[in-house]
Amino acid sequence: MRMMIQAMRKTGQLSASFRDPSGFLFTDNGILYRQINRAYSLDYARLMDSGLYAKLVKANLLIPHVETDQLPAQSDAAFKVIQPEQVAFISYPYEWSFSQLKDAALATLSIQKRALKLDMSLKDASAYNIQFVRGKATVIDTLSFEIYKAGEPWVAYKQFCQHFLAPLALMAYRDVRLSQLLRVYIDGVPLDLVSGLLPAKTKFNFGLLTHIHIHAGAQKRYSDRVAAPRKGGLSKQALTGLIESLENTIKKLIWKPAGTEWGDYYENTNYTDAAFEHKKQLVKEWSAEKKPALVWDLGGNTGVFSREAASSGAYTVSFDIDPAAVEQNYRTVKTKKEQNILPLVLDLTNPSPALGWDHSERDSFGARGPVDMVLALAVIHHLAISNNVPLPQLAEFFASHCRRWLVIEFVPKSDSQVQKLLTSREDIFPNYTREGFESAFSSSFIIQRSESVRDSERTIFLMEAR
Amino acid sequence: MHFAPLPYLDPGSGSMIIQIAIAVLLGLGVALRASWGGIKKYFGVKPKPEDEDDDSGDA
Known part of the structure; x- marks a missing residue:
């Protein structure tokens, strides 16, 4: 993983993974490791013990890893060091075709559905967590999971909409080249921008109306407000409904490669x-x-x-x-x-x-x-x-x-x-x-x-x- | 909106509020479907096999 090595900083920590306090990637002797911090130990244990890890690896949805005796890069916070399977080539969402981004989106939702069944949830839904491994969209960040807390909404909902739904809708309804907006906006395309760019007819599509247009409006309306938690919270059934709605909306987004310059x-x-x-x-x-x-x-x-x-x-x-x-x-x-x-x-x-x-x-x-x-x-x-x-x-x-x-x-x-x-x-x-x-x-x-x-x-x- | 512990990425107030509103609405649909399945089962209609565990995200 040469790119990882080049992106490495003095600490040994790879700079692509600095945001998450759960752990980080580092290399030693050219081998890529992931340090898991103590703060993440309970979530990691649940991922492994609930059977979710095995299930996802079997379905080619999560990168396999082994636990190693490798010394951690920052020992004070360390809980474990794992060695994930090496990915042959790292690619980014702005380099993917329509169906690649769509499959990455569906893989993310499929993982979230399976996770919820075993009382876990994805704590982030970044398109950069997906890589194509043996031809299939696979999550490479083993630390993306957290223990599901009853009543809580999906913390990664906004991120999912910005990283996946928004660019896919633009590609399907406006122009496939708009995937390049992902190159400009590293945390996904802002929803107010997408809402303005999408044709008006998308307001008659229930999924796009709610997850993009109304969502963008709500972001604006509540931008400077800290809202109070809802009593009783959100049932798991409702949360599943939300995931299925995203899934159905994305499945219906179609782009046919005909009509571009060199398609034939x-x-x-x-x-x-x-x-x-x-x-x-x-x-x-x-x-x-x-x-x-x-x-x-x-x-x-x-x-x-x-x-x-x-x-x-x-x-x-x-x-x-x-x-x-x-x-x-x-x-x-x-x-x-x-x-x-x-x-x-x-x-x-x-x-x-x-x-x-x-x-x-x-x-x-x-x-x-x-x-x-x-x-x-x-x-x-x-x-x-x-x-x-x-x-x-x-x-x-x-x-x-x-x-x-x-x-x-x-x-x-x-x-x-x-x-x-x-x-x-x-x-x-x-x-x-x-x-x-x-x-x-x-x-x-x-x-x-x-x-x-x-x-x-x-x-x-x-x-x-x- | 306050959740304990706080997520490490900002989920966005507006995004959380709208998510709850949409999810409650869609949750009703899931509930209705589940009870409709129950009614059908009561009258002897076999439920369709669930294939969700077999899909691998490339549908």
């Missing part, structure tokens, strides 16, 4: 089936030969080539700028029950920055690398020509994310896709040639192999980082 990209390519198959075969061969543990497919579209890399056993993160392609990719992961492919939305020309307190709560895209192998297929012309990045800078970019292997496709100017990019603009790229490309990349990489893609003017290179 593979139907619009200029290369033949033979070229496509040849590319697949090369990626498969080279990943089988080099056996990378972690692969990033940059510009992975719907994940066709990611799957070839993943077939060698590599955990493959398939990034694409197009939410429709990522959505399609994720649906394939679900249908085929694939465990080692993670589709994510990412704009390579403006990748995820470090966010949050002191820039250390959420790691940047780059800080989560470098990885063993990077795939850059049919992407270089978008970066070099559409985004005007000079080839030497592109080489540096790939070198910084690539620990060892780079599989990169050079698309020459004569290629019809590049011609298309050049029709509406001046050709200011005299060095964009195969020779220019090879010489720019040679400073950071050794070219091991180059293969002309059958039936095309393109070339695929296997390079090793210097």
Whole structure:
């Protein structure tokens, strides 16, 4: 968990987990541990003894852990140290497609329902507590549970609405790209903002009317008031009703990936089936030969080539700028029950920055690398020509994310896709040639192999980082 | 609103108030459904199997 290591502060405590007094994450010798503080001992005991832990782990809803003899990082407060299963790649909600966020929301509610049955409750419902583990939305914060106190409302209700319901409603009813508001608002999208952005027809949807519109109004009305507790409190039945209402509202939110820019990209390519198959075969061969543990497919579209890399056993993160392609990719992961492919939305020309307190709560895209192998297929012309990045800078970019292997496709100017990019603009790229490309990349990489893609003017290179 | 012990995240006064109002309303629905199930059972209608424990959050 390199990102965690980079986000570490002097105390040994990882800065992504500083808020919760129940415990925190720390690393020792590259292994990730979670210290549980004495303040949390009763809740932890209930989680383990009630059978909730076993039930949730079995359903792939909670990350498994083992209790260890590892010395705590802050011994005065310590109760226990646990070692959670390591997550292959940490991703954030603003990198997820619609269905990924929706599944994360439903997983959270499913956990809360199961917890309530065993007299526990989620004390926070942050989308950042969810990671995709073996293809499924899983809570990674073992300390998210507390003993349920009869009569009490759900303390994480507001957080759930801001982290999940609000962005999902915006994506479904307004525009799927509004998921990017999660990048601006680290504790979820403010409900008054969402209420204003949603179309008026959402007021006729009972769930959105109550959990978003009326909720936003109530927040404003009671913003400076400390309310007195209700006598008798809230029955568990009522609380279950609330959770089920959120669940039904979210299940009904639908987004279809049709109609976006590149949703049907593979139907619009200029290369033949033979070229496509040849590319697949090369990626498969080279990943089988080099056996990378972690692969990033940059510009992975719907994940066709990611799957070839993943077939060698590599955990493959398939990034694409197009939410429709990522959505399609994720649906394939679900249908085929694939465990080692993670589709994510990412704009390579403006990748995820470090966010949050002191820039250390959420790691940047780059800080989560470098990885063993990077795939850059049919992407270089978008970066070099559409985004005007000079080839030497592109080489540096790939070198910084690539620990060892780079599989990169050079698309020459004569290629019809590049011609298309050049029709509406001046050709200011005299060095964009195969020779220019090879010489720019040679400073950071050794070219091991180059293969002309059958039936095309393109070339695929296997390079090793210097 | 005061709960003991206080949660470590601010649940928001307005959010708590509206949650209680919505939950009470929806709780009535849950109660009605439960009693309707009881009535049906009394007349020999088999209840549908509960599948909630099998769903894994990816519905």
